Amino acid sequence: MADQTIWAFSEKPALLAELIAGARQLSGAAAAVVVGPRALCEQALAAGADRVYWLGETSDSRLVEDYVPTLAALVTEQQPAALLIGATKRGKAVAGRLAARLGTSTITDVKRLSGEPGSYQAEHLIFGGGAVRTEQPHGLLLCTVGQAAFEPLPPEPGRTGPVVEVPFVAPPWQLQLRERKEKPPVSVNLAAAKRVVCPGRGLAKEEDLALMRELAQLLEAEIGCTRPLAEGLNWLPRERYIGVSGANLKADLYIGIGVSGQVQHTVGISEAHVVVAINKDKTAAIFQQADYGIVGDLYTVVPALIKALQARK
Amino acid sequence: MNIVVCYKLTPDAEDIEVKPNRTISLEKAEWNIGEYDLMAIEAGVQLVEAVGGQVSALSVGPHQTAASKAKKDVLSRGPDDLYLVIDDALANADTHLTARLLATAIRKRGPFDLVLCGEGSSDLYFQQVGLQLGELLGVPVINAVSRIMPADGKVIVERSLENEVEVLEVPLPAVLAVTADINQPRLPTMKEILKAGKKPVTEWTLADVPPAGGLQESVTVLSTLAPKQVERKQIIVPGNPDEAVQTLIGYLSKEGVL
Numbered sequence: 001m002a003d004q005t006i007w008a009f010s011e012k013p014a015l016l017a018e019l020i021a022g023a024r025q026l027s028g029a030a031a032a033v034v035v036g037p038r039a040l041c042e043q044a045l046a047a048g049a050d051r052v053y054w055l056g057e058t059s060d061s062r063l064v065e066d067y068v069p070t071l072a073a074l075v076t077e078q079q080p081a082a083l084l085i086g087a088t089k090r091g092k093a094v095a096g097r098l099a100a101r102l103g104t105s106t107i108t109d110v111k112r113l114s115g116e117p118g119s120y121q122a123e124h125l126i127f128g129g130g131a132v133r134t135e136q137p138h139g140l141l142l143c144t145v146g147q148a149a150f151e152p153l154p155p156e157p158g159r160t161g162p163v164v165e166v167p168f169v170a171p172p173w174q175l176q177l178r179e180r181k182e183k184p185p186v187s188v189n190l191a192a193a194k195r196v197v198c199p200g201r202g203l204a205k206e207e208d209l210a211l212m213r214e215l216a217q218l219l220e221a222e223i224g225c226t227r228p229l230a231e232g233l234n235w236l237p238r239e240r241y242i243g244v245s246g247a248n249l250k251a252d253l254y255i256g257i258g259v260s261g262q263v264q265h266t267v268g269i270s271e272a273h274v275v276v277a278i279n280k281d282k283t284a285a286i287f288q289q290a291d292y293g294i295v296g297d298l299y300t301v302v303p304a305l306i307k308a309l310q311a312r313k
Numbered sequence: 314m315n316i317v318v319c320y321k322l323t324p325d326a327e328d329i330e331v332k333p334n335r336t337i338s339l340e341k342a343e344w345n346i347g348e349y350d351l352m353a354i355e356a357g358v359q360l361v362e363a364v365g366g367q368v369s370a371l372s373v374g375p376h377q378t379a380a381s382k383a384k385k386d387v388l389s390r391g392p393d394d395l396y397l398v399i400d401d402a403l404a405n406a407d408t409h410l411t412a413r414l415l416a417t418a419i420r421k422r423g424p425f426d427l428v429l430c431g432e433g434s435s436d437l438y439f440q441q442v443g444l445q446l447g448e449l450l451g452v453p454v455i456n457a458v459s460r461i462m463p464a465d466g467k468v469i470v471e472r473s474l475e476n477e478v479e480v481l482e483v484p485l486p487a488v489l490a491v492t493a494d495i496n497q498p499r500l501p502t503m504k505e506i507l508k509a510g511k512k513p514v515t516e517w518t519l520a521d522v523p524p525a526g527g528l529q530e531s532v533t534v535l536s537t538l539a540p541k542q543v544e545r546k547q548i549i550v551p552g553n554p555d556e557a558v559q560t561l562i563g564y565l566s567k568e569g570v571l
Contacts, residue, residue, distance in 0.1 A: 088474070089457040089472075093455065093457075096408075096441040096444025096445050099441065100412060100445035100446075100447075103526065103531070104409055104532075105409040105410075105441070107532065127337075127436055128438075129540065130539070131329065131540070132538050132539075133437075133536070133537045134536045136532060136535055138530075138531050138532065173484065175453060175481045176481065176482040177481055178469065178480040178481065178482055179479075181479075181480070182477055183475075262327075263539075267540060270540070273568075274565065287547065287549065288547060292546065293547070293550065294549075294554075294557045294561060295549060296554055296557065304557075307558075308555070308558045308562055
């Protein structure tokens with residue numbers, strides 16, 4: 001009989017812990033696939049894995065991706081009910097190549113998983129957040145899952161379980177790593193911001209961001225934006241745009257200023273606690289997505305708001 | 314360099330209509346080249362401009378993909394010729410079937426040095442087809458490529474991951490999926506638009522390029538629904554700007570978010 005265990009794999013230990021928790025939630029039995037230092041196997045057991053498959057370490061001449069044939073052989077042999085892969089770029093590369101070898105499709109960036117072994121259902125967003133699609137795989141559930149889909153379990157140090165060392169299957173080709181460069185640190189983590197001030201296309205020119213910054217400083221808020229301001233106008237860096245391929249807020253307060261409220265953007269504010277919208281167009285879609293709206297020209301409303309907030313201090 | 318660029322013609326998400334029962338309709342949607350595929354096309358054209366060779370565009374999909382406007386659009390962006398596999402059964406093809414069809418079509422077209430794909434399709438955005446395609450063709454494949462530098466018998470690429478950039482040597486032939494910021498695709502010039510209508514187009518049916526493993530899919534789509542609207546209070550704060558912001562501050566204090 002096929003295994004009912006759900007497997008979790010990510011090269012990022014924190015994300016692996018979340019996937020292990022997800023696997024336990026879904027089936028009760030979780031196995032972790034570990035690529036990296038041996039100590040990560042104990043960490044995976046402490047995070048709730050009942051069993052660990054240790055594929056080996058990485059080095060400059062052996063990348064995570066070089067383990068794809070090893071992982072494919074292991075999945076074929078052990079037949080898990082599902083394999084959850086951390087939705088990083090690397091994770092997606094592993095998932096895609098694995099899917100081709102296993103003759104199936106990967107469901108990427110899954111937001112919610114439900115069902116029983118053999119009839120799992122996975123939800124993910126399509127059309128830039130404009131729709132939620134629910135899919136059921138015919139065989140193995142192979143999916144990638146990003147951060148914060150599952151809460152990690154409290155670690156239990158000293159928790160034990162079998163660690164299976166898996167022999168390396170040599171890949172047919174390898175890429176040569178010439179160099180690894182650090183990326184400049186990301187200037188902001190909007191997902192962790194308490195308050196966010198978000199200008200949209202209603203902002204007339206780049207210099208007017210100063211007004212947004214003044215408001216943000218008073219509120220101790222971060223600046224976010226809609227996609228056109230980051231991609232196209234390039235007024236703000238890419239990591240500041242909110243929406244389906246950008247940041248998803250969990251903020252207490254979001255203030256959208258001159259934001260029209262297209263679904264590609266508002267999908268990123270659906271978990272904000274309080275949403276405020278300022279827009280001169282009273283028919284703007286953002287007002288249906290807001291708790292409090294002010295219909296008016298942002299160039300009079302925002303200065304008034306700044307003045308009133310200063311008076312409170 | 315002999316290059317194939319893959320693209321998908323997709324319905325514009327802005328034209329989606331939401332029905333009262335949350336189902337969606339694409340009937341009125343305009344179909345365009347996927348916005349991330351434009352970068353793959355541009356990258357292919359730039360490589361050939363730099364080192365010589367030729368670029369073929371390739372797509373598999375339903376009849377919209379073969380509309381004359383769509384064919385002209387892709388060819389006006391620089392590819393020398395176009396290959397299409399058209400069947401309405403492909404309207405909802407999963408990533409595995411799409412990759413198998415592309416692999417079959419690429420083999421039928423002949424030898425290649427490089428296949429380029431976008432980061433993901435702009436409708437479903439699985440970011441998987443390029444990776445599966447490389448694996449099915451049995452050649453090196455990598456995603457998140459943000460720079461391509463041609464060298465002798467290989468390309469040196471920069472791969473932009475979450476926190477680091479890898480510089481990798483990729484032996485050819487290979488398949489690369491490029492990032493959305495690898496380049497700024499140029500707009501077609503009038504000259505290119507006029508030339509586009511004269512470029513060769515090869516249109517195949519499924520009978521011409523039967524995919525290994527047949528047409529069966531590996532996932533069933535159970536539903537496609539507009540996202541549930543979050544319940545919001547939708548209070549429009551009245552008054553002139555000075556009054557309105559005072560009332561707003563009152564609401565926000567009560568909510569405990571100031």
